[in-house]
Amino acid sequence: MDKSTIKYILKRLLIAAATLFVIVFVLFMILKLMPGTPFNDEKLTEAQKAAIYAAYGLDKPELEQFYIYITNMLKGDFGISYAIQRNMSVAGLVAPRIGISFSLGIGATLIGTIIGILLGIAAALNRNTIWDSIATIFAVIGVSIPSFVFCLLLLIAFGVKWPVLPVLYNASDPIRSSIIPMVALSMGVIANVARFTRSEMIEVLGSEYIQLAEAKGISYKHLILHHAIRNCLIPMITVLGPIIVGLMTGSMVIEKICGIPGLGSLLVKAIEVRDYNVILAVSFLYSVMYIVVMLVIDILYGIIDPRIRLGKGDRS
Amino acid sequence: MTKKKKILKIRDLDISFKTDNGEVKAVRGVDLDLHEGETIAIVGESGSGKSVTTKAVMGILASNGVINKGSIEFTYTDLSKERIAEVTQKYDGVIPEGYAKEEEIKTVDITQQSKKFIQSEIRGRRIAMVFQDPMTSLDPTMTIGKQVMEAMLFHYKIPKKEAYARAVQLLELVGITDAEKRMKNYPHQLSGGMRQRIVIAIALSCDPEILICDEPTTALDVTIQAKILELIKDIQKKKNLSVIYITHDLGVVAKVADFVNVMYAGRIIEKGSVNEIFYGPRHPYTWGLLASLPDVDTAGDELYTIPGTPPNLLKEIKGDAFAPRNPFALKIDEKIAPPMFEITPTHHVASWLAAPNAPKVEMPQDLKARIEKNRKEANW
Numbered sequence: 278m279d280k281s282t283i284k285y286i287l288k289r290l291l292i293a294a295a296t297l298f299v300i301v302f303v304l305f306m307i308l309k310l311m312p313g314t315p316f317n318d319e320k321l322t323e324a325q326k327a328a329i330y331a332a333y334g335l336d337k338p339e340l341e342q343f344y345i346y347i348t349n350m351l352k353g354d355f356g357i358s359y360a361i362q363r364n365m366s367v368a369g370l371v372a373p374r375i376g377i378s379f380s381l382g383i384g385a386t387l388i389g390t391i392i393g394i395l396l397g398i399a400a401a402l403n404r405n406t407i408w409d410s411i412a413t414i415f416a417v418i419g420v421s422i423p424s425f426v427f428c429l430l431l432l433i434a435f436g437v438k439w440p441v442l443p444v445l446y447n448a449s450d451p452i453r454s455s456i457i458p459m460v461a462l463s464m465g466v467i468a469n470v471a472r473f474t475r476s477e478m479i480e481v482l483g484s485e486y487i488q489l490a491e492a493k494g495i496s497y498k499h500l501i502l503h504h505a506i507r508n509c510l511i512p513m514i515t516v517l518g519p520i521i522v523g524l525m526t527g528s529m530v531i532e533k534i535c536g537i538p539g540l541g542s543l544l545v546k547a548i549e550v551r552d553y554n555v556i557l558a559v560s561f562l563y564s565v566m567y568i569v570v571m572l573v574i575d576i577l578y579g580i581i582d583p584r585i586r587l588g589k590g591d592r593s
Numbered sequence: 594m595t596k597k598k599k600i601l602k603i604r605d606l607d608i609s610f611k612t613d614n615g616e617v618k619a620v621r622g623v624d625l626d627l628h629e630g631e632t633i634a635i636v637g638e639s640g641s642g643k644s645v646t647t648k649a650v651m652g653i654l655a656s657n658g659v660i661n662k663g664s665i666e667f668t669y670t671d672l673s674k675e676r677i678a679e680v681t682q683k684y685d686g687v688i689p690e691g692y693a694k695e696e697e698i699k700t701v702d703i704t705q706q707s708k709k710f711i712q713s714e715i716r717g718r719r720i721a722m723v724f725q726d727p728m729t730s731l732d733p734t735m736t737i738g739k740q741v742m743e744a745m746l747f748h749y750k751i752p753k754k755e756a757y758a759r760a761v762q763l764l765e766l767v768g769i770t771d772a773e774k775r776m777k778n779y780p781h782q783l784s785g786g787m788r789q790r791i792v793i794a795i796a797l798s799c800d801p802e803i804l805i806c807d808e809p810t811t812a813l814d815v816t817i818q819a820k821i822l823e824l825i826k827d828i829q830k831k832k833n834l835s836v837i838y839i840t841h842d843l844g845v846v847a848k849v850a851d852f853v854n855v856m857y858a859g860r861i862i863e864k865g866s867v868n869e870i871f872y873g874p875r876h877p878y879t880w881g882l883l884a885s886l887p888d889v890d891t892a893g894d895e896l897y898t899i900p901g902t903p904p905n906l907l908k909e910i911k912g913d914a915f916a917p918r919n920p921f922a923l924k925i926d927e928k929i930a931p932p933m934f935e936i937t938p939t940h941h942v943a944s945w946l947a948a949p950n951a952p953k954v955e956m957p958q959d960l961k962a963r964i965e966k967n968r969k970e971a972n973w
Contacts, residue, residue, distance in 0.1 A: 485730040491653055492724075493744040493795065494717030507734050583779040584733055 286576065293568045300564045301350075301557065305343050308553050315359035315551045333359065346557075355561075356554035361546060367558045371543065375562070377451070378532070378539035382525040384459045389466025389524075390517065396467065397474025398506065404479060412471055419468025425530045428461035432535070445536040458535045462528055466520055473516050477509040484508075511582045518574040522567045599668065600802060600835050601627035601650070606663035606704075608645055610655065615907045619645045621859035622663070624933075627803065627835050634838040634846040634867075636882070637856035640903060643839045646856075647805045650703060651722055652711035665703040669719050669802055672697055677749065681759075686800035687833050718748040721796035723825075725808040727788035731780035737764075737791055738776030744798045763794040768824060786817040790824065797828065804829070807839045822849055843886055847871060852939070855879050858904050858914035860930075865940035872968050874956065875942040877919045884960045897959075913945070921946060921954045 316329050330336045334345060349356065355367040362370055400412035435457060436444035446454045481487060482505055490504045529541030536542075540559055547555035608620040620642040627633055635643040648654050650665055670693040672680065680688055703711060724730040732740060741760040745751060751759075757776070764772035767790040780788055789809065796804055806825065810818035826849060829836055838849060846853055846867065853870040855863040855878065863876040874880055881899035901918035904910055913919070916926035923945050925931075934947035946954050955961070 485724060485726060486732040488653065489722075489724050489730045489792065489795070490732060490743070492651060492717055492722045493747070494712050494715070494799075495743060495747045496712065499747070504732050504735070508732065511734065582734065584781045 282576075282579075286572070289572050289575070293572065296568065297561070297564055298347075301347065301561060302343065304557055304560055305346065306339065308551075308556060309339050309342075311551060313551050315553065317551070350561075355558040358552055358555050360550040360552040361543075361555060367554045370555060371540070371558055371562065374538055374540050374543055377537060378525060378528065378541060380451075381455055381459055381462065381528060381532075381537065381539060382521065384455065385462035385524050385528075386466060386517075386521050388459060389463035389520070390470050390513075392463070393467040393470025394474050394510070394513070396471040398478055398501075398509075400471065400475045401478030401482065402501070409475075412475065416468040416472045416475075419464045420472070422464070423530075424461050424465050425534055427464045428458060428531050428534055431457045431461055446538065448538070454535070454537075458528070458531045458537060462524055462531055466524065469516065469520060470513070474509060474513065477512055478505065481505050481509045511578070514574055514578050514581065518570050522563075522570050525563070525566060597628035597630060599626060600629050601625070601668075601837075602664075602666040603646070603650075604664050604666075606646065606649065606665065607661040608642075608649055608654065609659055609661060611657045611659065612907075617906045618910075619658075619859055619906060620649070621910075623856075623859070623861055625854060625861065627837060629802075629835055630829070630833050631852065632829065632836040632838065632850050633852045633854060634840060634850035635854045635856055636840060636843065636846055638841055638903060640906070641856040642859040643856050644807060647722070647807065647837060647839055650803075651716050651720055651805065652703065652706075652708065653716065660704050663704065666700055667703055667715065667720070667803075668698065668700040669715075670697055671699050674749075681800065685831070687831070713748070717744045717801075718799045719801050720803040720805065721799065721801040723789075723793055723796050723804065723806040723809045726812040727785050727792050728812060730792055731788055733780055735779075736776065737778050737780065737783070741776075741791065741794050741798055744795065748799050760794075760798070763798055764791070766797070766828065767791070767794045768820075769794075785813055786820065789813060789817075789821055793821075793824065793828070797832070800832065801834070803835045803837065805837045805839070808841070809838075810845060811840075811842065818845075819848075825849070843871075843882060855882065858910065859906060860914065860943065862915065862944065863942045865936070865942075869937065869940040872964055873936075873940070874964075875936060875940075875947050876915075876944045877921050877946070877956075878915050880956045880960055881918075883964070884957065888963060913943075923951065 314326075316326055321329075327336070334342060337345075346356065353368075355371075357363075358365050358367055358370055396412045396415065400409045403409050432444055435442045442457055443450065443454045486508075487500065487504055490500055495503075525540075528537075528539065529545055531537070532539045532541040533545055540562065543555065544559040546552075547559065603623055603625040606620055606623040606625075607618075610617040610619055619640075623642070623646055625633075625635075625646070635646065637643045645654070645658070649658075649660060650667075654660070670688055672688075672693070676697075680686060680692070684692075701710075701715075703715065706715070731737075738757065738760055741763060742753070742756040745756045745759060746753070761772045761776060764775060769775055769787060769790055775783070775787075780791075783791065789812075793809075804825070809825070810821050813821060822845065825836065828834065836849075838845065840846060850867050853863075853865060853867055854861045855870070855876065857878050863870065863874065863879050865873075870879065871883070874883060878899070881897070884897040885899065887896060899918055900920075904914050904917070910930075912928050913922070913926040913931055916922040919926070925945050931943045931945045931948075933941045933943050935941055936947065945951055956964075
């Protein structure tokens with residue numbers, strides 16, 4: 278990596294840090310405005326509540342609370358849970374769930390992109406034929422039906438009718454329990470990726486450089502593999518970023534349905550019981566993921582596409 | 594002039610495209626000849642069928658294009674691998690006269706060949722093409738070197754090292770400095786003129802016998818245009834290439850062509866040597882084309898344009914396609930399409946005005962004066 282690439286990455290990291298700060302601040306303040314408290318037990322008297330508030334430092338002015346939260350966060354301390362597991366550290370609560378959610382998201386992304394790309398290419402190469410129509414119909418269905426509907430259908434089919442897979446998440450059998458949620462999650466990805474690949478591929482196939490390559494007399498296979506696919510996959514990377522992040526954050530409902538102890542279900546529960554620190558920590562994690570994925574994709578884009586290779590490629 | 598070998602003979606070529614709106618008759622009975630070492634130009638406005646004709650020769654018609662009838666006979670030298678190696682090394686890719694044995698000279702009708710045969714034996718290997726826009730015709734994600742080597746590796750199956758060395762030579766041939774360094778570059782790192790040189794290098798990489806140049810200079814600056822035309826001319830001489838120019842730029846035609854074919858609505862309406870077309874045009878459409886050329890003396894005057902628009906090729910054309918735009922059209926033009934009338938053995942025109950018993954029609958005075966002036970300047 279040369280100097281300007283490093284400079285570019287450093288700049289991006291600084292912007293990322295500033296963005297994260299703003300996100301945390303806004304979230305923190307919004308949570309304070311949210312009606313209700315983590316201590317909603319009706320048996321608690323006002324005095325008891327005040328005592329609990331004082332114990333957790335929640336009676337201080339908001340800005341001071343924020344200052345304390347941020348300084349602790351910089352030390353790696355995300356506070357403790359107020360409601361879900363009272364007094365347990367948030368880090369301890371979140372950490373074991375990260376792996377579960379990530380493997381689910383990554384699995385769904387992989388399945389979705391691979392099948393989506395293949396479908397998209399097949400549709401573009403067999404344009405205006407029955408294959409193209411099938412792929413298009415599939416893509417429309419995939420985009421318009423929410424993933425939890427697929428999930429329910431799959432659960433009914435493979436969990437109840439032909440009980441080959443577990444209906445609820447089973448910690449002792451994570452692989453088999455992940456199949457249904459993973460497939461359900463990947464449906465939207467397949468649809469999006471297939472649609473994008475198809476239109477991109479059609480555009481590439483109509484381009485002049487494909488004509489020139491064809492005029493060289495190389496075989497169709499070589500033409501598609503070496504010229505068309507590469508050029509159509511480069512822009513693919515840009516849509517993959519939001520898809521990956523979307524999968525990780527968007528799996529909330531699926532996690533809930535299948536009883537997966539992941540980040541999504543934790544966040545939903547934390548919001549229900551106003552567990553401020555957990556909400557903050559999980560949202561923060563999502564933001565970090567988003568920013569990191571986008572940065573990685575930008576750098577990757579530069580590596581794969583010679584036209585925007587950062588800092589290199591002096592025009593002469 | 595000695596009788597040269599005929600390398601390409603197109604007869605009565607008829608091509609149409611099936612579209613949702615009906616059948617577009619893009620090429621309607623084209624005859625074309627190309628001899629060894631000769632440069633011909635196909636001139637005409639957009640949609641006249643000039644590109645479609647050459648695409649049919651290359652076997653790269655769009656998938657909805659159909660050749661309804663006609664033939665494209667291509668005569669080429671089919672050498673074994675060892676003989677090719679000898680030619681490339683000893684004679685720099687140019688097959689010397691009398692080198693090929695009789696059984697090595699073959700003639701095929703391209704319209705009758707399989708896709709596979711055209712792809713592996715003809716396209717890119719014996720007939721190559723230079724495309725119009727160098728900015729978009731190179732693969733943006735592949736190095737120049739790879740793109741130049743690709744066709745050689747494919748058609749001649751030579752080792753990579755050899756292909757690399759040949760590619761560097763080719764780049765030097767087309768006037769690229771720092772050829773070794775450029776091999777590793779990507780297209781976006783080069784200027785338009787350089788990219789067009791690369792496109793030419795790619796076309797030349799398999800030592801083709803015919804080079805088709807589809808508007809090779811339209812996308813370039815005027816100064817670079819001249820250089821590129823010079824380059825093609827140079828290489829043509831060195832390699833004994835036969836060249837087909839497709840263009841609507843009569844300036845280019847005058848500079849490079851030996852023979853000119855004027856196309857209109859899918860048909861060749863006048864053909865002749867470059868002098869015959871420029872100094873003695875007979876078809877009213879050719880008059881219009883020449884009159885619409887800007888000229889130093891016409892500066893300030895309004896530029897001449899041919900009235901009307903080309904016919905809709907979706908509809909059956911009755912009679913002469915140009916008749917509705919032709920101020921000199923005769924009654925017969927509306928009913929029967931004119932055949933080719935011979936003016937001289939090389940000059941033919943498809944216009945009833947050239948019929949022996951047709952009324953005498955002179956070309957417009959302005960054009961006549963202009964041609965007269967040009968002729969004097971050129972001393973012809």
